[in-house]
Amino acid sequence: MFRYNFKYELKSLLRSRWLLLLSLILLVVVLFAGYNGKEKVSERIQELEKVVLEANDKDAAMVKVLDSLERGLQVSVSPRMMPNMPMNVAYNYPRVAAIPAEPLTFIATGQSDLFTHFIKPSAYGDSFTLDYSELANPIQLLFGSFDLSFVIIYILPLIIIAFSYNILSEEKEYGSLKLLASQPISIYQWILQKTALRFFWLTLITLVVITITLLLFGFDFSANFFQFFQLLSLVFAYILFWFTIVLLVNLVVNNSAKNAVSLLAIWVFVILIIPAVVGQLANSFYPIPSRTKMITEVRELKEELSSKQDKILDNFLRDHPEYASKEGNGNYSFWHKYIASQELVEEELKPLINSYEDQLTKQQDWVRLWQYSSPAILMQQSFNNLAHTSTSHYQSYRNQVALFSKEWRNFFKPLLYGNKNFTSNDYQKIPSFTYEPPTNSSILLKVVVLLIFSVIFIFIGKQVFVKKIKKGTIIS
Amino acid sequence: MIKTSNLTKKYGDFTALNNLNIEIKEGEILCLLGANGAGKSTTINLLLNFITPTSGTAYINGLDVVKNPKKTKPYLTYIPENLMLYPTLTAIENLDYFLGIGGKSFSKTELKDFLEEAGLQQEAFDKRVQFFSKGMRQKVGIALAIAKGAKVLLLDEPTSGLDPKSSNEFGELLKRMKQAKVAILMATHDIFRAKEIGTHIGIMKQGVLMHHFSNDEITLQDLEKVYLETMTLNNEAI
Numbered sequence: 001m002f003r004y005n006f007k008y009e010l011k012s013l014l015r016s017r018w019l020l021l022l023s024l025i026l027l028v029v030v031l032f033a034g035y036n037g038k039e040k041v042s043e044r045i046q047e048l049e050k051v052v053l054e055a056n057d058k059d060a061a062m063v064k065v066l067d068s069l070e071r072g073l074q075v076s077v078s079p080r081m082m083p084n085m086p087m088n089v090a091y092n093y094p095r096v097a098a099i100p101a102e103p104l105t106f107i108a109t110g111q112s113d114l115f116t117h118f119i120k121p122s123a124y125g126d127s128f129t130l131d132y133s134e135l136a137n138p139i140q141l142l143f144g145s146f147d148l149s150f151v152i153i154y155i156l157p158l159i160i161i162a163f164s165y166n167i168l169s170e171e172k173e174y175g176s177l178k179l180l181a182s183q184p185i186s187i188y189q190w191i192l193q194k195t196a197l198r199f200f201w202l203t204l205i206t207l208v209v210i211t212i213t214l215l216l217f218g219f220d221f222s223a224n225f226f227q228f229f230q231l232l233s234l235v236f237a238y239i240l241f242w243f244t245i246v247l248l249v250n251l252v253v254n255n256s257a258k259n260a261v262s263l264l265a266i267w268v269f270v271i272l273i274i275p276a277v278v279g280q281l282a283n284s285f286y287p288i289p290s291r292t293k294m295i296t297e298v299r300e301l302k303e304e305l306s307s308k309q310d311k312i313l314d315n316f317l318r319d320h321p322e323y324a325s326k327e328g329n330g331n332y333s334f335w336h337k338y339i340a341s342q343e344l345v346e347e348e349l350k351p352l353i354n355s356y357e358d359q360l361t362k363q364q365d366w367v368r369l370w371q372y373s374s375p376a377i378l379m380q381q382s383f384n385n386l387a388h389t390s391t392s393h394y395q396s397y398r399n400q401v402a403l404f405s406k407e408w409r410n411f412f413k414p415l416l417y418g419n420k421n422f423t424s425n426d427y428q429k430i431p432s433f434t435y436e437p438p439t440n441s442s443i444l445l446k447v448v449v450l451l452i453f454s455v456i457f458i459f460i461g462k463q464v465f466v467k468k469i470k471k472g473t474i475i476s
Numbered sequence: 477m478i479k480t481s482n483l484t485k486k487y488g489d490f491t492a493l494n495n496l497n498i499e500i501k502e503g504e505i506l507c508l509l510g511a512n513g514a515g516k517s518t519t520i521n522l523l524l525n526f527i528t529p530t531s532g533t534a535y536i537n538g539l540d541v542v543k544n545p546k547k548t549k550p551y552l553t554y555i556p557e558n559l560m561l562y563p564t565l566t567a568i569e570n571l572d573y574f575l576g577i578g579g580k581s582f583s584k585t586e587l588k589d590f591l592e593e594a595g596l597q598q599e600a601f602d603k604r605v606q607f608f609s610k611g612m613r614q615k616v617g618i619a620l621a622i623a624k625g626a627k628v629l630l631l632d633e634p635t636s637g638l639d640p641k642s643s644n645e646f647g648e649l650l651k652r653m654k655q656a657k658v659a660i661l662m663a664t665h666d667i668f669r670a671k672e673i674g675t676h677i678g679i680m681k682q683g684v685l686m687h688h689f690s691n692d693e694i695t696l697q698d699l700e701k702v703y704l705e706t707m708t709l710n711n712e713a714i
Contacts (some may be wrong), residue, residue: 001576001577001579003576004572004573004576004577005577008562008565008569008572008573011564011565011569012562012564012565015564015565015604016564174560175556175558175559175560176560176561176562178524178526178554178556179554179556179559179560179561179574179617180574180577181524181526182524182549182552182553182554182630183549183574183577183578184545184546184547184549184550184578184579185546185549185577185578186546190577470528472521472526472527472528475526476521476526476527
């Protein structure tokens with residue numbers, strides 16, 4: 001039976017131009033989404049390259065000046081920029097702490113349009129631990145980006161529905177089902193094969209189109225084969241999930257108009273309503289503290305502390321006698337007082353910042369818990385993980401930047417309090433930032449979950465079929 | 477070839493078929509007459525195992541259709557009122573498909589021979605059936621029966637909607653099938669056609685086989701009279 005189903009299903013699809021139309025629609029939509037994503041990533045890479053280049057140029061100039069100073073030459077540099085003063089370097093020559101674009105970043109915008117992908121943490125100010133917002137197009141934020149993940153998660157199920165919503169009901173309504181059922185075949189096997197063949201063609205077209213898109217946008221398959229495999233596995237499992245839903249609806253409802261309405265209702269529920277409810281509940285149960293309120297509180301605290309800076313410096317020097325001026329109550333500058341107050345500021349701000357981070361973590365845990373309630377959440381999480389644009393990636397980046405800024409300050413502390421000059425030798429030891437991506441939750445596990453859902457739907461479908469065959473409502 | 481024993485189908489309180497006992501042997505044609513809802517199509521659906529009987533048994537070639545659906549179906553061909561084939565496939569492709577999924581494979585020449593034997597014009601063999609008339613589609617159905625070597629033909633109002641010429645051609649085809657020792661059960665509203673081709677004629681009303689005649693024992697006029705009398709009978713009289 002399979003050989004004949006395969007041969008004539010393909011002939012019918014080709015003659016009705018369905019396959020051609022489908023391939024064209026998918027190619028256009030996926031290419032456009034890929035182009036969109038790639039444009040954003042290119043913009044991001046260019047911006048980052050520009051910033052790194054500027055920083056490198058600045059460093060090169062600084063090294064030159066340092067060299068001149070060390071050789072006792074006169075230099076014409078403003079005192080505020082003089083690189084032999086450690087805090088001038090700490091303030092004026094920050095490192096670029098960036099979250100780099102990964103090979104698959106262009107497939108899912110994720111959180112990348114909400115958060116910046118580089119920052120230059122200097123010795124002054126701690127707002128870098130919080131201030132990550134960039135100006136983003138509010139319309140785009142409202143509707144999401146038209147990237148590959150959007151096409152696969154939102155549009156592909158609609159194509160599957162349009163392609164197969166009446167796979168069985170059409171035969172019944174048209175009248176060919178009775179002729180089929182009068183042949184010595186199992187109608188369940190027949191419908192299963194027909195659905196499997198449509199699944200096969202659509203999956204093949206989709207995977208080929210995705211591969212072409214990756215190829216066109218310079219994806220290195222050999223270097224990133226596992227990510228490529230994960231991406232294709234996810235898409236395969238997601239298409240299978242929707243085909244089994246379509247099969248189930250065909251068996252349960254078995255009326256073309258009602259099938260279409262039911263499938264669209266399922267699409268709305270699974271793709272729009274469940275993720276919205278899960279997100280809304282996350283916000284209700286674990287609300288993120290107001291950012292404005294937090295910034296106001298930070299400013300108030302800083303003001304309060306700045307009025308007590310002399311006392312804070314005294315306490316700091318008592319705690320860190322190694323930093324005390326050997327010449328007694330020497331000339332302590334703004335930087336001495338400022339750096340001394342930072343430990344206290346950090347200490348005082350910790351609960352406030354932690355409350356923000358805690359709620360964010362709780363929200364993520366909540367979404368992680370409920371991700372299995374909708375394949376849309378599951379897929380979005382997986383795509384964001386593959387693209388390194390997930391909330392956990394940006395949270396990890398923020399934490400790494402906070403740690404690095406501390407490391408940056410601490411590097412200059414002994415030089416500042418020891419009244420030492422910054423030298424070329426120190427420049428060699430200057431800390432640099434390297435982003436370490438968090439360990440990803442297994443994407444293949446999510447693929448397995450989608451496959452399990454599909455098997456369950458096929459099993460339910462079989463039960464429904466047996467029941468309906470007994471009632472005689474499948475064929476007649 | 478076809479036999480039913482106290483075959484009954486009920487939908488809740490409604491009895492669609494009540495204790496039907498018929499037997500159609502090789503080379504016999506039983507034409508079942510009756511108004512809509514008389515139980516003619518229900519009988520055919522039960523023989524095809526599309527629905528399961530509430531009680532009683534239906535046999536094809538001596539096999540219980542409920543217990544042996546896959547064993548009985550190779551022996552039979554079913555032609556509904558509107559034989560719907562796949563519109564984007566040609567006559568030959570449709571024939572190949574329906575035979576192929578049932579496990580029978582033929583060469584293109586053989587398939588053409590079957591279609592020719594069923595009376596389809598040669599120029600239609602490679603045409604998509606979306607352009608076929610109802611009569612042409614019925615001929616593809618007959619070709620299917622010939623190719624399958626069917627011993628049983630189940631026809632559900634096959635001539636309704638056919639023009640007189642096509643209807644006559646179809647009648648002739650059935651006569652040839654009869655000569656080939658095929659057992660045929662035909663549900664129809666056409667008394668004239670039933671008398672012309674049937675070896676036996678049954679009249680059904682509300683799920684009950686009210687009369688069963690051999691073609692020789694009744695004239696067309698008497699058949700028409702009995703049919704009309706049966707149709708005007710009170711429900712209580714059944």
